Amino acid sequence: MGDTTRDQVSLDIGQTKVLEWQVDKDNIRFREFHICQSLHFPRISTPLREATCGIYVINLPIIKGSQWLGLAMVLGIGGLGLGLIY
Secondary structure (H helix, E strand, O other): OOOOOOOOOOOOOOOOOOOOOOOOHHHOOOOEEEEEEEEOOOOOOOOEEEEOOOOOOOOOOOOOOOHHHHHHHHHHHHHHHHOOOO
């Protein structure tokens, strides 16, 4: 059913950090859906912040995901262009 990872990172004001995780078929939850939740706990000058991100995985036949993405972008931009013309 997937795994849960909890990391705690302390940052000073103005400091940033990028966190990355490898996402693959072994840590899928809810069938085809990956979920990441981030909490920023309050300090004196900043309020509590929460963010959630999801990745929906679809098993597409014939061509690779990057090719489907390119095709979807071309069709979307083409549709927008046609909408502006007509």
